[in-house]
Amino acid sequence: MQTPDRLPVTEGANPEPSFFEEVTDYIGFGAEDSVRLREFLPRAEAHLPHVAEHFYERIFSHPRADQVISGGQEQVERLKRTLVEWMRSGLAGPHDYDYCLRRSRIGHVHVRIGLPQRYMVTAMNGMRVDFREVIDEHCRNLYDATEREALIVSLERLFDLDLAIMLETYKLAADERLRRRERLATIGQLAASIGHDLRNPLSVVQSSLYILRRRVAEDPRSSKHIEKIANQVDECDAIITRLLEMARNRPPQRSLITARELFETSLAAAAVPERIRVDDGAVEDLQLFVDAGLFKQALVNLLINAVQAQEGAGIITLTARPNPDGSALMRVADGGPGFGTETLPSIFEPLVTTKASGTGLGLALVKSIIERHGGQATAGNVDEGGAAVTLHLSSVSVPTAPTPP
């Protein structure tokens, strides 16, 4: 499977080099700070696991912590190791632009899992205190008073620098969301107005067909063409509905439903023809807390794409399974030719299509729906060549207990 089960780590824009220059300058972080911190690393090394331990104790004393961290003890151990590595690389440097990019990547992970900024800031400040303690209590004999003061200043600057990069990452992510929303709003206004205007001529065509249908009932050839026109009118109407639905961007109204139920109602609504075999062997028992109407809409779009991608006999493979970290995924894969490598990167953008008669709204709507639920959509090709679209559901959409949060 080339289609990713795990999300790519980098998402969203990176801080500019000018940002990094400006912020190091403002904080006053310099080469001598880097040297001091690098020398401090071997002395602090033994205490880092304890700082990490303390960090997660603080996190878990918060009643809502398990909403962000839901993967159990195994995940916590992994996170502690990552945190030790984060502290180590922070002290070791070099504190150049590459360092800024690496830090920002971690920031994007925080944005993606929905960690509120206030927790991030509080947690970092807690670590500042812990590091002071490491210096004051455990490294007392290694520094004289002036050296100790200088080391503390360097450490404070490092924390300020990391905090600035994290906050910049949050800001960039928010900018990106805003831009996307503005773009969708523009498309939306256009869509509402075009949709409305198009429905008037469609009404005329449709009512004329109604009249004609009775007049030519005995002429099979005319009837055939009248039905063709009628079907195309219905198709136009469906496109307008999709466009307006996407423009409306309504927030999800969540309720409990199983992945299997969602797939089953969507299969019925998509009217998958008999030539296509549906393999639902990989649909596990998975309880979800999502907007059933919106999800059905997303899945119907994926199923219709999967049907249209295959001429003659074909197959649709459905997957639904929980991830160890409390999130889950749902996937629709087909046996068609798959996505082209050149269209793949932009496949979820509105108005991008690979189909001769497509409007490029189906997958954009899918993306919009899953993002409204705090999840993400990814696309790729399966080993056999067919296209696969995966919906990554955030842990909010996957209740662990029988009652929703």
Next chain:
Amino acid sequence: MNHAPTSVLVIDDNDDLTENIVEILDDLGVYVRVAGSGEEALEIFDERRWDLVVTDVRMPGINGIELLAQLKERSPGTPVLVMTGYADRDTRAAAHRSGALAVVHKPLDLEAFIELIERVSAAETPVLIVDDDDALCSNLTDILGEQQGVLPHPAATLELARRLAACVDFHAALIDLRLPDGDGLSLARELERRADGSRRPVIVMTGYPEALEGAEEGVEVLAKPFPVPNLVERLREIV
């Protein structure tokens, strides 16, 4: 369709569409008049009694929602169908507040439209539905409309309901207890005991039936949420 021909007034600024609707309804023996604007419709409206008015929303001059409100002022009992290319929540809510029979999408489902006209003309049993919840009210209107001979009259406020009751002799009423402009129970009492001494079945719907227990003699109480088949069954008995 027996006795006098059914009369329908259609308002839309798209001449091609209204021409088609006239052609279709003409074939069915329906008397149709067309107005190209709300202003023109207001002139024609008083000419006679209409079994159904159908209006577009977006038109030059006054729009369909404003027209609906004015028509309901003049004749609350005339059913008005609102059709629109895109029924957003605001349009839907406004149409409901002003007492639209229903809001339907363009392009019109003509089979359903013709069925509605037949129903409206044959309906001899007007039933009043008063609920400010747009979705519930339109569902009840749909469900009741499917019953043979029943013509539902939806209203979102006590004020509109009272105006309707003044000109339509309702065979039954279904009233929400809590309404934006007052208590549904007072209306229920007025409707239940007629001035001429006759009685009409009235059902009051409430999410908190305990508060009403034993309070009323003639008024029937229905606890929300209710199973639809039970309600339909009960109404069938009444009607």
